[in-house]
Amino acid sequence: MPTLQSKDVEIYYEVHGEGPPMVLLSETACDGEVWKIYQVPEFSKDHRVIIHDYRGTGRSGKPSIDYTTKMFCEDLVALMDHLKADDAIVIGHSMGGRVAQLLALDYPKKVKKLILASTGAHYPLTKGLPLKICQEMIDWGYEKYERDHTILVGWTEDYVKQHPEKIEAYLKVRMTNLCPVEFYLRHVLARQSHDTSGRLGDIRVPTLILVGEDDRNMTSEINHRMSSDILARGIPNSKLILLKDERHSYFFANPDAAHKAIREFIKT
Numbered sequence: 456m457p458t459l460q461s462k463d464v465e466i467y468y469e470v471h472g473e474g475p476p477m478v479l480l481s482e483t484a485c486d487g488e489v490w491k492i493y494q495v496p497e498f499s500k501d502h503r504v505i506i507h508d509y510r511g512t513g514r515s516g517k518p519s520i521d522y523t524t525k526m527f528c529e530d531l532v533a534l535m536d537h538l539k540a541d542d543a544i545v546i547g548h549s550m551g552g553r554v555a556q557l558l559a560l561d562y563p564k565k566v567k568k569l570i571l572a573s574t575g576a577h578y579p580l581t582k583g584l585p586l587k588i589c590q591e592m593i594d595w596g597y598e599k600y601e602r603d604h605t606i607l608v609g610w611t612e613d614y615v616k617q618h619p620e621k622i623e624a625y626l627k628v629r630m631t632n633l634c635p636v637e638f639y640l641r642h643v644l645a646r647q648s649h650d651t652s653g654r655l656g657d658i659r660v661p662t663l664i665l666v667g668e669d670d671r672n673m674t675s676e677i678n679h680r681m682s683s684d685i686l687a688r689g690i691p692n693s694k695l696i697l698l699k700d701e702r703h704s705y706f707f708a709n710p711d712a713a714h715k716a717i718r719e720f721i722k723t
Contacts, residue, residue: 456514461533467514468507468534472499475567476540478531479506480551482703484642486513486632492625493710494546502544507534511638519637522645524550528557535565544721546570548706549679550642553649559658560651568721569658572665572713573703575682576689577650581675584643588674597636602626608672609704618708625707647675655689662686662693663720665713667701679703694720 458465469487477498479490487506498504508515509527531554535543545566547555552574559566592600606615610622634642666683687695696716698705705713 458514459534459537461510461530463520464510464516464518464530466507466510466516466530466534468505468538470538471495471504471506472502474502476535476538476543477502477504478535478540478543478545479504480531480545480547480554481506481509482549482551483646484509484512484550484634484639485629486515486634488513488628488632489625489707492628492707494706494714497710497714503540505534505538505540505543507531508632509642511641512634513632517635517638522641524553524557524645524649527554527645528561531558532562532565541565542567544568544570546572546717547574548572549574549703550646550649553646553651556651556655556658559660559662560654563660566660569660569662570665570717570720571662571683571686572706573667573670573679573683574686575677575679576652576655576685578647578675578677579652582648584640585647585674588643592636597639598630598633601633601639602630605629605704608670609702610708611669611700611702613700614708621707625704652685652689655686656691658690658693661720661723662690663716664690664693664695665705665716666695666697667703667705668697668699670702672703 486508490506511517545555552571559569664686670679
């Protein structure tokens with residue numbers, strides 16, 4: 456089992472394929488296994504694809520301390536140093552996009568091209584746990600909340616009706632190594648406190664911003680669709696692509712469209 460000691464924690468990682476490095480960064484409190492459904496098979500054809508489990512998730516260590524996106528970034532830097540993976544294509548989904556922004560800002564030599572997928576620079580008002588999340592977790596219980604919230608945010612109502620088997624296949628992977636609730640909440644707190652809003656103009660690497668046209672669920676005062684517009688305005692020479700009829704989980708609902716957009720971007 457490949458692991459790396461990053462300061463106070465052991466980080467689990469995997470490498471698939473050969474070629475230029477590509478780093479995939481998951482959403483909030485999600486380990487790297489989900490990328491193996493579609494993205495690892497696709498991009499490992501011609502890239503050295505690197506996935507890992509954030510601290511607090513999957514097979515990585517779970518220290519009971521406050522987490523930050525800066526801490527996740529430092530763990531990633533240690534891993535990229537270990538694997539000699541500078542000048543990488545970096546794809547960050549949701550919270551992973553926040554980590555990816557810090558990587559591009561603080562370690563620009565590690566990033567050749569940046570893909571920010573359904574993410575944002577900050578939450579202007581809600582820095583702690585959003586009340587809506589707390590209420591739903593109390594009402595539904597942690598596992599039901601994670602499952603139902605993932606479906607609500609991830610897929611349109613039509614997709615849920617037409618492709619229940621694909622959603623179940625994803626959830627089977629997503630829920631298998633569901634992290635303890637403590638670490639889910641620590642990840643949410645890290646996400647909510649992240650703020651690169653004043654530094655977007657300093658991102659100088661070529662940047663693609665992806666978002667589902669219908670990614671509008673609100674747990675705080677701003678949603679991913681709104682946040683993507685802010686990123687596009689703030690990052691110089693960035694490119695924004697809206698994925699029609701998609702919400703948050705287009706990497707799993709419509710991987711062909713997501714992969715096409717990424718491949719066209721990285722070949723230019």
